[in-house]
Structure formats: C-alpha cells, structure tokens
Amino acid sequence: MRNLKATGSQAKQIGGATGVARKHESAAKHVAGEAVYVDDMLEPRGTLYGAVGYSSIAKGRIASMDLSAVRQSDGVVDVLLLDDIPGHTDIGAVFDGDPILTSDEIKYQGQPIFVVVADTEQQARRAVKQAVIEFIEEAPMLDVVEALTAKQFVRPSHYMAHGDAQVALENAPKRLQAEQHVGGQEHFYLEGQVALVVPAEDGGMLVYSSTQHPSEVQKLVAEVLNVPVNRITVDMRRMGGGFGGKESQAAAWACMAAALVLKTKRPVKIRLPRVDDMTMTGKRHPFYNTYDIGFDEQGLIQGADIMVAGNCGHSADLSDAIVDRAMFHADNAYYLPNVSIAGHRCMTNTVSHTAFRGFGGPQGMMIIERAMDDIARAVGKDPLDVRKLNLYGAAGRDTTPYHQKVEHNLLLELIEQLEQSSNYGARKAEIRQWNQTSRVLKRGLALTPVKFGISFTLQHLNQAGALIHIYTDGSIQVNHGGTEMGQGLHTKIIQIVAEALAIDPDEIQITATRTDKVPNTSPTAASSGTDLNGQAARNAALILKQRIAKCIAEHKECAIESVCFTEGRIYWGDQDESMSFADAALFAYEHRVSLSATGYYKTPKIWYDRDKAKGRPFFYFAYGAAVSEVIVDTLTGEYKVVGVDILHDVGRSLNPAVDRGQIEGGFIQGMGWLTTEELKWNDKGALMSNGPATYKIPAISDTPKRFNVGLFERANDEETVYHSKAVGEPPFMLAISVWSALRDAISSISDYRISPPLDTPATPERVLNAVMVTRELAKQQEGRSQS
The missing domain is CATH 3.30.365.10 (Aldehyde oxidase/xanthine dehydrogenase, molybdopterin binding domain)
Known part of the structure; x- marks a missing residue:
C-alpha cells in the first residue's frame, strides 16, 4: 500500500477502471427504449412543428412563388422566408456558400426555400406541399x-x-x-x-x-x-x-x-x-x-x-x-x-x-x-x-x-501476425487451386493494411475542455465538450475519470453536452473525441485529486506524497489511516476546498505549413490490417463475403468491448460503402436513392460467418490518455480488403494476369462487367502471346 502513487503511469495498478470491458453507459436504456433523444423529449406547451419547402430542380432560378395556399392550410401559424432572417443568411461552416434559405438562385435539388410551422407535424408536412413555385431551369x-x-x-x-x-x-x-x-x-x-x-x-x-x-x-x-x-x-x-x-x-x-x-x-x-x-x-x-x-x-x-x-x-x-x-x-x-x-x-x-x-x-x-x-x-x-x-x-x-516521419511503425509486425493467425498463405494456395477447377464460382482473398493519421488537420480544433463537480456524498458529475453518438465516448470518459480518482465508475454521472458548461468546443470528429475530451477530463480530475490530497495532508499533518488514492479509499501517513472517497469529499468541503474544476487539453507537436505542403499534421498513426475472403458467381456478378480476420492497433485499450464494437461496426459500414451503397442522381440532378427501398446498407445477413477481430494492444508511444489510440475511423478502411478480394476473385479468370477494373460501389452489375472485361482482356493477351 505504501508504494502506491496516484500517478498516470501507475493508473492501471491503482484504479483498474480503464483497460477493462465495460458496457455502454446507456446500454440498458437503449435496449429498454428509455434513452431520450431530441424527438423523445417532452415538448413545452405551445410547441410548433416545422416542415421545409425545397427546390425540385438542381440548377436555375425561382421565377415565381405563391405560398398563399400554404398559409391557408389547416393549423399553419407562420412561414419563414429569407427576408425574415434578422442576421447572417449564410451559414457555411468554414467558407460562405450555404444560404439558410434561397429566394432566387438554385444550386441543387433539395435547396431549402421556405419553412412552414403549424400546430402539428402532420399539418406542417401537408401544408408545405401546397406551395406553387415556378423555376427557370438550367442544365x-x-x-x-x-x-x-x-x-x-x-x-x-x-x-x-x-x-x-x-x-x-x-x-x-x-x-x-x-x-x-x-x-x-x-x-x-x-x-x-x-x-x-x-x-x-x-x-x-x-x-x-x-x-x-x-x-x-x-x-x-x-x-x-x-x-x-x-x-x-x-x-x-x-x-x-x-x-x-x-x-x-x-x-x-x-x-x-x-x-x-x-x-x-x-x-x-x-x-x-x-x-x-x-x-x-x-x-x-x-x-x-x-x-x-x-x-x-x-x-x-x-x-x-x-x-x-x-x-x-x-x-x-x-x-x-x-x-x-x-x-x-x-x-x-x-x-x-x-x-x-x-x-x-x-x-x-x-x-x-x-x-x-x-x-x-x-x-x-x-x-x-x-x-x-x-x-x-x-x-x-x-x-x-x-x-x-x-x-x-x-x-x-x-x-x-507531406514530410512527416512515420514513427513507432507497427505495420510489418502487425501484418505478419495477422498473416499467420489468419492462415493467409495456406488459404491463398488452396483458393488458387480451387479456382482452377471451378468454372463459375471464383473465390478471392486479400490482406490490406491501414495507416491512419489521428488529429484534426485544422490545428485549432485540437483542443478540449471538461468540467467536473464532486459532491459532498462523493458522487461525481462530469461534463465535457464531446458528443455521444453511440460510439461509447461517455463510457470511456467515465472510466478515465474513475481511473484518475481510483473510484468505482458507477459513482460518476455524465451530463448532456452543453455550451454553457464547457464553451468553445471542437466537433466530435476526426477520431479525436476520447483523445481530446478524455485527456481534458483526466486533467480536471487530477486537479481535484491534488486539492483533496493537499487538504488531507494539511489537516492530518502528513506529507502530501504519502496521500494515496486506491479502490475508493484514501490513505495517508503510514497508510494505517484512511477514509472513503465520499468522506474525503465531505472533509474537503468542510475545510473550504473547491470541489469543482475545469480541465483543458491541447494536442502537442502538430503543425502543417500548407503553403509548403510540409509539416506534422498528425500526432500519431493508428494501424490495422484485415484479411477478407469472398466468393463470386461469374455468371451473375453476385457475391458473398464469407470470412474476415482483423487485427487492429488500439494502443492500450481503454475499453476492449467498446473498441471491438467500433472495429466491427466500422468494417461493416466500410463494406457497405464499397459494395452495396449506391448513390444515384438522375440526369436532372434529382436524388433517386432517397430511402431504404432504393439505398441498401448492409443487413445482419451480410455479416460474414467468419468474423474474427483481434486487438493489437501495445501502449501508444505518444502521451495520449493512458496511452490509448483512437478507434473511431481507422477500422472503416479495413473494408478495402473486401474490394481487393473481389478483384482477386475476378482476376483468377485470367490466371491472375489481368488486374480487373472495378469502381465502387462494387455492385453485382459492376462485378459482372469486370468479369466480362477481364475475360476479354485475357483473350486479347492470349492472342498476342500466340501470335
């Protein structure tokens, strides 16, 4: 007990809250249907409901607009037009070019023109369709x-x-x-x-x-x-x-x-x-x-x-x-x-x-x-x-x-480990032999790596803040600048704060992200949600830990170095005396110690000179690799992903269950992007793939039966929060192995001499076309060799 110190380097020894699988903080509410989203909130008395009227053409101008029928529709209270906006009318995120509404020029189908509000949502949606708008259409x-x-x-x-x-x-x-x-x-x-x-x-x-x-x-x-x-x-x-x-x-x-x-x-x-x-x-x-x-x-x-x-x-x-x-x-x-x-x-x-x-x-x-x-x-x-x-x-x-050094490179080691664990070599040989005797069905296998840079490339976004309150019963409320969209950010933040304070994660409550608690926040994006907000929350927790330790040291007349936080208790002196974390919180309050603190973090080392196209835009790289196996029907272009093996670099995982979920979900979403999800606009610029009937995301039946995910756990060499690595975006690109495996299967038609052209998404139609092109190119190549 005497040797335990409340330091980040020994956090695993002290708290043990990170590095372990812990269910999503809202999992039970998700399953029970009790998780409150914006549309689930009890609306205030007198709430009106809006519907947006938008352009039906992709380019042109508004010749005339008659909204009288809209205003006269049942339940309609008011209509918003561009001239009603009292301030800025351009809401472009970084650069101008995104008017909130338009009254003249049309640049795309779907461009908002007006908004109607009514007593009910149904009334608003019915009313918006009553608009009479004439356009001067251009190509x-x-x-x-x-x-x-x-x-x-x-x-x-x-x-x-x-x-x-x-x-x-x-x-x-x-x-x-x-x-x-x-x-x-x-x-x-x-x-x-x-x-x-x-x-x-x-x-x-x-x-x-x-x-x-x-x-x-x-x-x-x-x-x-x-x-x-x-x-x-x-x-x-x-x-x-x-x-x-x-x-x-x-x-x-x-x-x-x-x-x-x-x-x-x-x-x-x-x-x-x-x-x-x-x-x-x-x-x-x-x-x-x-x-x-x-x-x-x-x-x-x-x-x-x-x-x-x-x-x-x-x-x-x-x-x-x-x-x-x-x-x-x-x-x-x-x-x-x-x-x-x-x-x-x-x-x-x-x-x-x-x-x-x-x-x-x-x-x-x-x-x-x-x-x-x-x-x-x-x-x-x-x-x-x-x-x-x-x-x-x-x-x-x-x-x-862009002249950044690739440091702490794990690529070859990770790839060779996956190559061995997936039995890549033997499977490849077996597939080649199988393809020689199978005239219609062809199998393909591919291993592709990922090296993904972690940081916002816009430097000033690489900062975050957090606010932590400790109440006198020892319960803790945490607020930070990140947003929870199902990825488990709040869960990891809870674990990080629990680790820093060496307490039970169940004592911590995450509250809604609010701009009046933590201001000037960056978006939750670029896989940096935990890197930034987790470190900011940890910094706030360490400030509070120091205050409590100092208070105990002063009033218990011991050296502050002897104050030790572990397993929900705080020890001091010769470690014979201790109190619970809750008692310590009350003790600090009674001695007029602030139990509220803000934490701040900014990513070090990063810079990029865009004029010279040189710099270090990324704090570190996350690595991964995937092996995918497919089988293709060369008569129809239909195919199936039959097996996937993944090994992904997560640093020292804060929560292996959450990380595995992100890897699995990212891979399947990436697979959808490269195979079935096809955006279609007609020649007038109208979106045709505008619903689940015309746009196919992967279903559970598309998940490969063999789906092995391994975590390459090695502490991040850079000083990230508990030496973890980002895991939101990098696994998405592991799905490139599916597309490469499809090309491998098609290439077998030519005895692997022809590299098939295959744009994405690789729909069955595109796969069939690639099969036919490959056959034709193989014939031409054979003819040239014979002549």
Whole structure:
C-alpha cells in the first residue's frame, strides 16, 4: 500500500477502471427504449412543428412563388422566408456558400426555400406541399470529370510532393496508369436531423440539437438571430448516430427553428422525414482518382504521380479539409520515394457533400490500394508480397509525401501476425487451386493494411475542455465538450475519470453536452473525441485529486506524497489511516476546498505549413490490417463475403468491448460503402436513392460467418490518455480488403494476369462487367502471346 502513487503511469495498478470491458453507459436504456433523444423529449406547451419547402430542380432560378395556399392550410401559424432572417443568411461552416434559405438562385435539388410551422407535424408536412413555385431551369453540372476539366472548383487545388516524381517515372523499368471512380455514401443514421428550440429570457434560446458540434450550432444560431453567442445555449445528450453527417449539417435546422421562435415567440421543432433528410443533406464525397506509377521488376515503387478529385457538391462546406485528408492518405501504408499528389475540389450541382467517417481518408487510400493490386498482377506476384515490399520502414523509408516521419511503425509486425493467425498463405494456395477447377464460382482473398493519421488537420480544433463537480456524498458529475453518438465516448470518459480518482465508475454521472458548461468546443470528429475530451477530463480530475490530497495532508499533518488514492479509499501517513472517497469529499468541503474544476487539453507537436505542403499534421498513426475472403458467381456478378480476420492497433485499450464494437461496426459500414451503397442522381440532378427501398446498407445477413477481430494492444508511444489510440475511423478502411478480394476473385479468370477494373460501389452489375472485361482482356493477351 505504501508504494502506491496516484500517478498516470501507475493508473492501471491503482484504479483498474480503464483497460477493462465495460458496457455502454446507456446500454440498458437503449435496449429498454428509455434513452431520450431530441424527438423523445417532452415538448413545452405551445410547441410548433416545422416542415421545409425545397427546390425540385438542381440548377436555375425561382421565377415565381405563391405560398398563399400554404398559409391557408389547416393549423399553419407562420412561414419563414429569407427576408425574415434578422442576421447572417449564410451559414457555411468554414467558407460562405450555404444560404439558410434561397429566394432566387438554385444550386441543387433539395435547396431549402421556405419553412412552414403549424400546430402539428402532420399539418406542417401537408401544408408545405401546397406551395406553387415556378423555376427557370438550367442544365446542371453533375459529372465530376466534367467539373475537373472545366476547372469548376469550390476551393483552390492543393499540391504536395516528395522527391522528383517525374524523373523517377521516366527512369522506372515498369510503369502503369489507371483511373478510378469511388462512390459516395449516405450516412443513414437511425436518428434523422432534428432540432427543438425553446425561447428563453433576454432574447436567449435553448437549443436541443442532434449535432456533433454544439458550439458551431450555438455560433450560427446567434449569427442568424443577430444576438451575442452568450444568449444561445445548445444542449445535446445523445445522437442516434452521426458518422460525420451531423458535424456541419445539423446547424441549418436549428437555425431555421430559432428564426421561427423569434418570429412566433413559441417553441419550434423541426424533424426531417427520411426522404427529406436524404435529399437535403450531404453525403460522403464521391471521388475520381488517377495514378501514374513507376516500379521495378519486383514491384518496388520508384515514383508516383497521384491525383484525387473530390465531388464536393455545390459549396465548400468541409471539402477543403476533406480533400486535404484524402491527399494525406493517398500513400496509405506505403513509402513513395518520389511522389507528387494533386487534390482538386470539384463543384457540381448536388447537395454539398460533407464529413463522413474517415473524412476523405478512405477515398484517398483507394487509389494506392488499387495500384498495389495492379503492380502485383504486372510483376506476377501475390499482392500481399508487393504490399509488404512497399511498406514504410526504417530510416530512409519513413517520410510521407507531406514530410512527416512515420514513427513507432507497427505495420510489418502487425501484418505478419495477422498473416499467420489468419492462415493467409495456406488459404491463398488452396483458393488458387480451387479456382482452377471451378468454372463459375471464383473465390478471392486479400490482406490490406491501414495507416491512419489521428488529429484534426485544422490545428485549432485540437483542443478540449471538461468540467467536473464532486459532491459532498462523493458522487461525481462530469461534463465535457464531446458528443455521444453511440460510439461509447461517455463510457470511456467515465472510466478515465474513475481511473484518475481510483473510484468505482458507477459513482460518476455524465451530463448532456452543453455550451454553457464547457464553451468553445471542437466537433466530435476526426477520431479525436476520447483523445481530446478524455485527456481534458483526466486533467480536471487530477486537479481535484491534488486539492483533496493537499487538504488531507494539511489537516492530518502528513506529507502530501504519502496521500494515496486506491479502490475508493484514501490513505495517508503510514497508510494505517484512511477514509472513503465520499468522506474525503465531505472533509474537503468542510475545510473550504473547491470541489469543482475545469480541465483543458491541447494536442502537442502538430503543425502543417500548407503553403509548403510540409509539416506534422498528425500526432500519431493508428494501424490495422484485415484479411477478407469472398466468393463470386461469374455468371451473375453476385457475391458473398464469407470470412474476415482483423487485427487492429488500439494502443492500450481503454475499453476492449467498446473498441471491438467500433472495429466491427466500422468494417461493416466500410463494406457497405464499397459494395452495396449506391448513390444515384438522375440526369436532372434529382436524388433517386432517397430511402431504404432504393439505398441498401448492409443487413445482419451480410455479416460474414467468419468474423474474427483481434486487438493489437501495445501502449501508444505518444502521451495520449493512458496511452490509448483512437478507434473511431481507422477500422472503416479495413473494408478495402473486401474490394481487393473481389478483384482477386475476378482476376483468377485470367490466371491472375489481368488486374480487373472495378469502381465502387462494387455492385453485382459492376462485378459482372469486370468479369466480362477481364475475360476479354485475357483473350486479347492470349492472342498476342500466340501470335
């Protein structure tokens, strides 16, 4: 007992609250249906309900608008138009270009034009359909390649380079070029966009919003109303999923509701129906990528010229940073000694695409993973051998295209461990033999790695705050700037605080994220929720621990170094005397010690000079690898994922159960993005995949029967909270192994000589087309060899 110290380095020894599986803090409420989301809240008396009227065309102008039938509809109380907005009318997250409503120009189908409020939600939805709006329609720009050719961008292009790519390409023994279309993705959160705004005193408002970024909602509502930010309070207890779709795009509905509260002096709630939600909100950016790569006879890359072009939609939203992150991850796990990377932000007449798990990183990784498969076919090697040959390694092979050193590299060790545990080599040989005798069904196997940078690439977002109260009965209330969307952030924060104070996690209560408790918060995004808010909460807990220890030392006349927190008790002196944590809290209060503290944290070491395209944008990298096996029907293009083995780097896991859940969920969501989830707009720019009948996310039946997830637990070398690593986004990209396995199966038709073209999502139609193209190319190749 005497040697126990309340320090972070020995936290596991003292508290034991982290590093263990603990159920989600709201799990029981989720199962029982008792978890309260915004739409479940008891609404104040007199609440009105809003519905949004939006454009049916993708580009043009409003010729005339008659809303008289809307105003006369049953239950209608008022209508909000652009001219009714007292303050800012542009609510762009970073750059201008996102008007809250439009009265003239139309840039995409789904652009909000007016909002109606009525006594009931049904009345509002019926009334909004009574609008008579005539448009002057123009031909929309919908194709990203056309936008790229026309240099139609929402933001300037960005470039980065390392070495001399062109000289290396010209001197390379072998050279390949390819292009690739990577589809977007609908967030399909279970809880749609919703906001409830309640009037308060002095022109203030209380905003309940399903948002990943309460501070941004607070700021934008204040700007729309033309009031100081301190008049607006945003409250967010939990979201029914976000995935990035509620980072910037939750703000509009809160702003509309707030403007209607100002107009009607009554509470207003806006909840989007699923079709309206899918029509009016942004998706994962579709990308158009190309590569020009030179390599030697063994498949070792010597030079690469890579281009990534994001389809951003009509405005910038978060696209500048998203395309940057695609560029940062265009190398994925591979050292490119001579490389140039161009990133373009293309403007099209669709809804403005936005943040989605991985934030552009997955789209950037796709092009280099295609290259690895293509190089392998060109040199006649297994793709895994080519991947391992090109991995980041020791000094001289450890610098990224943006000049950050890849330190504490776990790639080769992790991959080889997975290769062995998944029995990759024997399975690969068995599959090759099986494919030789199976004429219709073909199997494929692929192992792909992930190296994902952790930090916001916008430096000032890498900060967080927390507020902790200890009450005189020893119970604790924690508030922090992160938001809970089902990912287990609150659960981990509880464990972190319990570890720091060496108490039972059940003594800790997390309260709703509120802008009047912790101000100026960053969005819960970039996999940094626990890294930032967990460290801030821990810092606050350590301040309180120090205060209590000092109080005990002073009044028990002992050295402060002898005060020890362990297992819910506090010992001092010769460790013969102790009191419970609850008694200590009361003791400190009675001796006039503050039991409330704020904690703050900012990520160290990170910087990026965008003008020079050099820096250290990431505090550290998270690594992982996945082996996926598929079987493909070459007559129909239908396929099934039959097995998945994952080994993922989580540092020192704060909660292995939560981490496994994130890995499993991220992989399945990534698999959906690359296989079944297809966004479809018609030639007029109208979204056709606007509901579950026309947009297919993975079902439980799509989960592979063999689904093994292992945690590569090794303490993070960087000083993160208890040396853990982020686990929200990195596992998403493990699903690239499914797409690579599909290409492997199709390539077997050509005895693995042809690398099939396969854009994503790899629907059965695209797979069948790739089968036919591969067969034709194989015939042509055979004909040339015979002649």
